[in-house]
Amino acid sequence: MTTVQEQPVSTGGTPSVVLHAAEGLHDLIDGHxxxxxxxxxIAEPVVEALYDIGAIGVFTPRELGGAEMTPRQAMDLFRTLSYADPSTGWVTMAMGLATGLAGAFFGENAARELFxxxxxxxAGQGTRPGRAVPVPGGHRISGEWSFASGIKHCTHLHTAALDAETGQTRFFIVPVEQVTFIENWDVLGLRGTGSIDYTLEDCFVPIEYSYPSLxxxxxxGGDLYRIGIGNFASINHGGWVLxxxxxxLDELAAVVRAKAGRPGAQTDTVAFAEHFADAEVRLRAAKALLYEVWEEIEATLARGAEIPLRLHTLNRVALHNATFSVAGIAQFAYTSAGTDALxxxxxxxxxxxxxxxTQHVSSSPLVMQSAGRELAGLEEGKRWVHFSLK
Structure with missing residues (x-):
C-alpha cells in the first residue's frame, strides 16, 4: 500500500477526541x-458540528486527516449520535462510510485532489447499480437511485453503476451539483435523514474517480478497509440500532417514573417490571454479541489473516439480531408508554x-436464510457478496 504524503484540508482528530466531542453534542443534536x-x-448547526468534530471522517484514513476508527470505536460513535437523534446518527454513518472508502481506494493523486x-x-447509494458506459478516460453513467442518506449535506455523491462492457460494479464519485434530486422522502421513520432519490444522465466520471465495489x-489506510463493504453494514447499522x-428504554423509564403511583397505572404491575428487565437483557445481549464478533474480526485482521466465512456470517447474524431485538423492545415501549407514545x-x-x-437490506430475511444455510454447513465453497452467499 502507498500513502498520501501531502496532508489535505481536514478537521479530523484522533478517535478518542472525536468520541469525546460527540458526547458533548448530545444537547445540540437532541434539541434538533x-x-x-x-x-x-438535519439542522445546519448539527451538520456543522459533525464536520467540525471530525465525525464525518470516522472512516477516513489517517493519512488524509481522518480518524480511521476501529470497528468498535466507530460503533461507539454511532451509538452516541443515534442516542441523541436517530436520523443524525444514520446520516453520519452513511456519509462517513462513503467518504472513507473513497479515501481508501482512490489512487494517491485523486485522493489528494478530492480530500x-x-x-x-x-453521500449516495450503492446497492442498486445504474449503467456505466466506458469511454476514453472514464465512464458515462446514467440511472436513478434511491435512499441517498445525507445527500442534502454533502459535496459529492457515491453511486454504484455496472460497467456495460465488463459487468463489474464500480462506485463512482461525482460532484453533487451534477445530480438531479427527486424530493420523494415521504416515509414512516428516519424522516430527518432526507434519503431522497436522485438521477444522473450521461454523466462523465474520470476513471480515477471510481473504484470496484468489492x-x-x-x-x-490500514486493516479496516480489508473487511469489504458488506461487513461495514453491521458497524454502521449495528451501532445505530444499539x-x-x-x-x-431510557425514555420509557422516564415515562414510568412520571406515572408511578397513579391509580391504574399499567407500568406499576409486576408484569411490566418483568418485561422491562427482559428488554434490558435483550439489548445488552445484542450489544455483547455484536461487539464480540467484531473483537474477533479485529484480532483476525491484526494477525494479517483473512476473515473466515463463519465470521462473515456471524457478523451479519449479529446485526440482524440487534435490529430485531430493538424492534421488539420498541414495540414493548410503545405499548407500555400509552398515549405518551401515541x-x-x-x-x-x-x-x-x-x-x-428494520427495512434496510442488511437486515432482510434473505440474510438470515443464507446465514442459516452456512451455519448448518450447507454452503461450502461460497462467499458473502454484500448480503448474499454466492
Missing part, C-alpha cells in the same frame, strides 16, 4: 431531533425510526 423529523433534513475539497462529505486492498435501543414526541419518533431501520 423534532425539527429534523419535520423538515426532512482538498473544503468540508468534504460524500475492493478490499486499500491504497491508503444507540436508539438504549434511548428507547402523540408527537420523542417516544413516537423513536418508535417510527426503529421501524424505519
Amino acid at each position: 431531533g423534532d425539527e429534523n423529523d419535520r423538515t426532512g433534513r 482538498a475539497t473544503p468540508r468534504l462529505g460524500i 475492493s478490499t486492498e486499500p491504497v491508503t 444507540g436508539v435501543g438504549r434511548r428507547v 402523540r408527537r414526541g420523542t417516544m413516537q419518533r423513536l418508535f417510527r425510526d426503529v421501524h424505519g431501520g
Whole structure:
C-alpha cells in the first residue's frame, strides 16, 4: 500500500477526541431531533458540528486527516449520535462510510485532489447499480437511485453503476451539483435523514474517480478497509440500532417514573417490571454479541489473516439480531408508554425510526436464510457478496 504524503484540508482528530466531542453534542443534536423529523433534513448547526468534530471522517484514513476508527470505536460513535437523534446518527454513518472508502481506494493523486475539497462529505447509494458506459478516460453513467442518506449535506455523491462492457460494479464519485434530486422522502421513520432519490444522465466520471465495489486492498489506510463493504453494514447499522435501543428504554423509564403511583397505572404491575428487565437483557445481549464478533474480526485482521466465512456470517447474524431485538423492545415501549407514545414526541419518533431501520437490506430475511444455510454447513465453497452467499 502507498500513502498520501501531502496532508489535505481536514478537521479530523484522533478517535478518542472525536468520541469525546460527540458526547458533548448530545444537547445540540437532541434539541434538533423534532425539527429534523419535520423538515426532512438535519439542522445546519448539527451538520456543522459533525464536520467540525471530525465525525464525518470516522472512516477516513489517517493519512488524509481522518480518524480511521476501529470497528468498535466507530460503533461507539454511532451509538452516541443515534442516542441523541436517530436520523443524525444514520446520516453520519452513511456519509462517513462513503467518504472513507473513497479515501481508501482512490489512487494517491485523486485522493489528494478530492480530500482538498473544503468540508468534504460524500453521500449516495450503492446497492442498486445504474449503467456505466466506458469511454476514453472514464465512464458515462446514467440511472436513478434511491435512499441517498445525507445527500442534502454533502459535496459529492457515491453511486454504484455496472460497467456495460465488463459487468463489474464500480462506485463512482461525482460532484453533487451534477445530480438531479427527486424530493420523494415521504416515509414512516428516519424522516430527518432526507434519503431522497436522485438521477444522473450521461454523466462523465474520470476513471480515477471510481473504484470496484468489492475492493478490499486499500491504497491508503490500514486493516479496516480489508473487511469489504458488506461487513461495514453491521458497524454502521449495528451501532445505530444499539444507540436508539438504549434511548428507547431510557425514555420509557422516564415515562414510568412520571406515572408511578397513579391509580391504574399499567407500568406499576409486576408484569411490566418483568418485561422491562427482559428488554434490558435483550439489548445488552445484542450489544455483547455484536461487539464480540467484531473483537474477533479485529484480532483476525491484526494477525494479517483473512476473515473466515463463519465470521462473515456471524457478523451479519449479529446485526440482524440487534435490529430485531430493538424492534421488539420498541414495540414493548410503545405499548407500555400509552398515549405518551401515541402523540408527537420523542417516544413516537423513536418508535417510527426503529421501524424505519428494520427495512434496510442488511437486515432482510434473505440474510438470515443464507446465514442459516452456512451455519448448518450447507454452503461450502461460497462467499458473502454484500448480503448474499454466492
